[in-house]
Amino acid sequence: xxxxxAIVTARTAxxxxxxxxxxxxxxxxxxxxxxALASCSRPGPDITIVAGSENKPLExxxxxxxxxxxxxxxxxxxxxLDIGFGLKSTSDPLQADVIWPAASIWxxxxxxxxxxxxxxxxxxxxxxxxxxxxxAEALGWTGREVTTADILAAVRDGKLKFLMSxxxxxxxxxxxxxxxxxxxxxxxxxxxxxxASADVRDKARSLLAGVERTSGSSGWLGDLFLDQDQRGIHxxxxxxxxxxxxxxxxxxxxxxxxxxxxxxxxxxxAVSDGPLGYLDRGRGSEVETFVLDxxxxxxxxxxxxxxxxxxxxxxxxxxEAAKPVADWNFDPSRPIxxxxxxxxxxxWAALNLYQDALRRPSLTTLCLDxxxxxxxxxxxxxxxxxxxxxTPDTTRxxxxxxxxxxxxxxxxxxxxxxxxxxxxxxxxxxxxxxEWGAGLxxxxxxxxxxxxxxxxxxxTPVLGTGRFLPAIVIMTDGQSQGDLQGxxxxxxxxxxxxxxxxxxxxxxxxxxxxxxxxxxGGRVFDGRSGLVDAFRAVRGYN
Amino acid sequence: xxxxxxxxGLGILGLSAAATGALVYGRSSPLIRGYLGxxxxxxxxxxxxxxxxxxxxxxxxxxxxxxxxxxxxxxxGSVEMARERTLLDQKPQFLWPSSSVLVDLARASGxxxxxxxxxxxxxxxxxxxxxxxxxxxAAGLAQPDGAVRYRLxxxxxxDAILQNRAWADIGVPSLYGRARLLSTDPNRSxxxxxxxxxxxxxxxxxxxxxxxLTVVGDKVQAIFTGMGYKxxxxxxxxxxxxxxxxxxxxxxxxxxxxxxxWVLEDEARWSRLEAAAPAKPVILYPQPTVFSAHPLxxxxxxxxxxxxxxxxxxxxxxxxxxxxxxxPLGTSxxxxxxxxxxxxxxxxDQVLPMxxxxxxxxxxxxxxx
Numbered sequence: 032x033x034x035x036x037a038i039v040t041a042r043t044a045x046x047x048x049x050x051x052x053x054x055x056x057x058x059x060x061x062x063x064x065x066x067a068l069a070s071c072s073r074p075g076p077d078i079t080i081v082a083g084s085e086n087k088p089l090e091x092x093x094x095x096x097x098x099x100x101x102x103x104x105x106x107x108x109x110x111x112l113d114i115g116f117g118l119k120s121t122s123d124p125l126q127a128d129v130i131w132p133a134a135s136i137w138x139x140x141x142x143x144x145x146x147x148x149x150x151x152x153x154x155x156x157x158x159x160x161x162x163x164x165x166x167a168e169a170l171g172w173t174g175r176e177v178t179t180a181d182i183l184a185a186v187r188d189g190k191l192k193f194l195m196s197x198x199x200x201x202x203x204x205x206x207x208x209x210x211x212x213x214x215x216x217x218x219x220x221x222x223x224x225x226x227a228s229a230d231v232r233d234k235a236r237s238l239l240a241g242v243e244r245t246s247g248s249s250g251w252l253g254d255l256f257l258d259q260d261q262r263g264i265h266x267x268x269x270x271x272x273x274x275x276x277x278x279x280x281x282x283x284x285x286x287x288x289x290x291x292x293x294x295x296x297x298x299x300x301a302v303s304d305g306p307l308g309y310l311d312r313g314r315g316s317e318v319e320t321f322v323l324d325x326x327x328x329x330x331x332x333x334x335x336x337x338x339x340x341x342x343x344x345x346x347x348x349x350x351e352a353a354k355p356v357a358d359w360n361f362d363p364s365r366p367i368x369x370x371x372x373x374x375x376x377x378x379w380a381a382l383n384l385y386q387d388a389l390r391r392p393s394l395t396t397l398c399l400d401x402x403x404x405x406x407x408x409x410x411x412x413x414x415x416x417x418x419x420x421x422t423p424d425t426t427r428x429x430x431x432x433x434x435x436x437x438x439x440x441x442x443x444x445x446x447x448x449x450x451x452x453x454x455x456x457x458x459x460x461x462x463x464x465x466e467w468g469a470g471l472x473x474x475x476x477x478x479x480x481x482x483x484x485x486x487x488x489x490x491t492p493v494l495g496t497g498r499f500l501p502a503i504v505i506m507t508d509g510q511s512q513g514d515l516q517g518x519x520x521x522x523x524x525x526x527x528x529x530x531x532x533x534x535x536x537x538x539x540x541x542x543x544x545x546x547x548x549x550x551x552g553g554r555v556f557d558g559r560s561g562l563v564d565a566f567r568a569v570r571g572y573n
Numbered sequence: 574x575x576x577x578x579x580x581x582g583l584g585i586l587g588l589s590a591a592a593t594g595a596l597v598y599g600r601s602s603p604l605i606r607g608y609l610g611x612x613x614x615x616x617x618x619x620x621x622x623x624x625x626x627x628x629x630x631x632x633x634x635x636x637x638x639x640x641x642x643x644x645x646x647x648x649x650g651s652v653e654m655a656r657e658r659t660l661l662d663q664k665p666q667f668l669w670p671s672s673s674v675l676v677d678l679a680r681a682s683g684x685x686x687x688x689x690x691x692x693x694x695x696x697x698x699x700x701x702x703x704x705x706x707x708x709x710x711a712a713g714l715a716q717p718d719g720a721v722r723y724r725l726x727x728x729x730x731x732d733a734i735l736q737n738r739a740w741a742d743i744g745v746p747s748l749y750g751r752a753r754l755l756s757t758d759p760n761r762s763x764x765x766x767x768x769x770x771x772x773x774x775x776x777x778x779x780x781x782x783x784x785x786l787t788v789v790g791d792k793v794q795a796i797f798t799g800m801g802y803k804x805x806x807x808x809x810x811x812x813x814x815x816x817x818x819x820x821x822x823x824x825x826x827x828x829x830x831x832x833x834x835w836v837l838e839d840e841a842r843w844s845r846l847e848a849a850a851p852a853k854p855v856i857l858y859p860q861p862t863v864f865s866a867h868p869l870x871x872x873x874x875x876x877x878x879x880x881x882x883x884x885x886x887x888x889x890x891x892x893x894x895x896x897x898x899x900x901p902l903g904t905s906x907x908x909x910x911x912x913x914x915x916x917x918x919x920x921x922d923q924v925l926p927m928x929x930x931x932x933x934x935x936x937x938x939x940x941x942x
């Protein structure tokens with residue numbers, strides 16, 4: 032017995048009324064016990080978990096826990112920065128009970144009201160470069176350590192292109208970008224003055240010129256790599272989490288394709304710490320306790336063992352890391368050098384600099400459905416979305432602003448497409464596009480394929496320069512007439528592999544947009560709960 | 574024996590009076606209130622390093638016993654909870670920062686303090702890994718004190734950081750780049766706040782004053798600028814340290830109790846770590862150091878009961894045996910488990926007082942710039 036226990040016992044023994052208290056404790060224990068037993072069979076709460084896409088492989092583990100506790104757990108996948116914006120917003124706060132972003136730094140930067148409690152890292156994963164093995168061999172990277180300078184040289188020499196998620200929408204993109212920028216500076220830490228340096232900007236721009244495709248989600252980027260590989264399009268490389276690269280390789284090897292060689296830049300990488308936390312929105316202690324239990328379960332020996340087996344890194348002493356695969360240079364027990372994230376004001380400045388000046392400029396055509404069915408609230412929402420998209424102050428708040436380097440075409444379509452309205456991200460052009468958007472009127476039928484065709488024709492002269500990351504975005508609320516095969520043939524003949532993204536609205540037939548997106552390497556977004564959000568999300572993809 | 578109706582009536586009356594009396598007595602007694610299941614809900618902010626302590630089911634039930642106290646305690650940086658309007662405007666009933674100096678800061682922010690009381694204590698330490706600590710010993714920056722704990726010459730380490738020395742220059746060639754020691758943001762969190770005070774003291778060669786800041790302020794600023802992003806919570810920072818390993822987090826500032834708590838939380842995990850991990854966490858005791866006292870500030874009158882509950886012997890016992898917090902006077906209790914015993918110093922000898930609040934405010938303003 033320790034000294035303090037002895038004191039407690041002595042005091043209890045001396046306290047008058049201690050016997051009464053003991054009696055009361057016993058008497059009260061019976062209903063408490065009965066209540067506790069009753070609560071065992073009570074169904075658990077309904078909870079919503081907003082998670083980064085990289086956590087998708089862990090969802091079954093969470094659902095196991097939820098099922099065992101008769102709770103309904105719904106997952107919503109969002110980018111880490113998106114989760115951050117939701118934490119910050121007072122007008123449109125995040126509707127979730129659990130947040131599970133890729134890195135706690137975004138919670139720290141955005142959760143100004145301190146509504147997130149019990150934030151704990153579940154697993155970690157560094158953001159590294161996966162390079163097709165034959166490419167890595169050709170670059171001489173399979174037999175030695177690689178630095179950021181080596182990667183920069185390969186990109187500059189035109190020997191390497193890569194996929195990387197958007198630095199301003201996704202944690203893995205932000206991590207890869209900040210790591211590249213920091214190491215390109217040749218220091219351990221990025222400062223404000225570095226961002227103003229012409230040399231640093233030049234290096235960063237050169238590195239980002241290697242971006243072949245981008246996205247708002249690291250999980251989707253991994254899927255894109257696999258999907259395109261199956262269609263015979265073999266990208267060189269991809270910045271992604273070590274764990275996503277392992278999952279990608281598992282599939283590549285299973286289908287007999289060439290795996291990726293993992294490059295861990297010697298001078299520093301960003302690391303995701305995968306924190307899970309309870310978002311307090313006044314739902315009471317039952318939900319909070321449930322989240323704490325879920326956290327305990329995920330950090331328990333069994334769950335940690337299973338999480339480690341997926342290639343994620345876990346805290347020391349919890350479970351053994353997944354087995355290294357020498358053929359891929361994959362080794363989650365390999366020590367890494369983590370870059371030091373800069374101060375928040377430098378992070379903001381760096382992200383704005385990416386969006387304003389350093390990223391590869393975008394070439395976007397917006398195909399906007401103005402058929403008769405859009406009349407009323409639909410056309411009002413579309414006008415509001417255009418107002419958002421072309422108001423620099425609002426887009427800047429969410430880090431999706433255009434730069435004057437970007438090229439934009441806007442086409443209104445119904446039975447036939449209207450003229451392509453050209454513009455750039457320069458303020459005057461945005462103002463003009465905004466006015467054009469305000470004047471949209473709804474009438475007629477729907478042919479989105481004709482609009483996509485028109486988009487391709489408008490973009491062709493610019494596509495040839497190879498400077499831009501292109502995308503066609505089709506927003507529609509209806510079943511389209513028209514000629515899918517005709518468009519796809521024109522798309523193949525064009526040869527620039529412009530991805531087509533879809534935004535569904537109202538009663539839109541998703542299958543048509545899904546088909547277009549699948550054939551072209553695009554993605555479909557649900558705009559039914561708000562067109563502004565959907566257009567903002569698409570901005571992360573080019 | 575026959576009982577008259579009058580006697581029965583009087584008996585019922587007597588019982589009823591007794592029951593009423595018991596109820597009135599019960600309501601006024603925190604102990605009985607707890608047993609009766611009556612709850613007193615209290616909302617407030619706490620430093621992250623106490624989050625696990627307050628989440629401990631034994632603490633939760635002890636607080637229920639002591640007056641039916643149920644806490645809605647949210648994690649916030651100690652410094653920000655004592656002065657940020659976004660937090661204070663939420664009308665917390667209590668604040669539980671991690672330094673006595675912050676009571677003055679809360680008062681200066683217009684917080685009406687009912688009562689304040691130091692509940693727990695923990696010295697500021699530096700966390701590292703055995704591989705790094707051995708290198709520091711070889712370079713003469715630290716000395717071993719037993720097999721698994723170290724004393725750190727913090728002034729020399731700060732000097733090496735100010736000179737931009739590489740890890741390889743200070744005995745740790747396995748790490749890439751320049752030596753760094755990370756703390757939390759001194760404008761938000763207490764461990765960073767106290768470390769700023771300690772660094773200013775060491776660089777000034779005395780307890781820092783506004784005058785000495787004119788001489789050493791730039792150096793303290795350089796140390797903090799060199800850290801880059803600084804987390805707002807020591808609890809999160811310690812987790813990052815454990816999860817990140819020596820490559821990500823070679824040296825961080827923390828509280829002594831954090832490792833003790835982590836070890837005790839899951840002894841099997843610690844045993845596995847000791848048996849197999851390539852690097853093991855170690856505590857480096859800065860010489861001298863500063864003590865982090867954890868004063869509970871009752872803003873609402875109802876929060877006074879929380880002070881009494883937390884000072885009760887049973888809660889203090891849990892604080893030490895499960896979470897590694899020393900008592901209000903800085904003394905340690907007894908720990909039976911050998912896992913922890915050799916890792917902590919039984920007595921902290923060299924302790925400097927923190928600079929006063931005027932000096933600290935001037936210092937952290939400078940660090941915010």
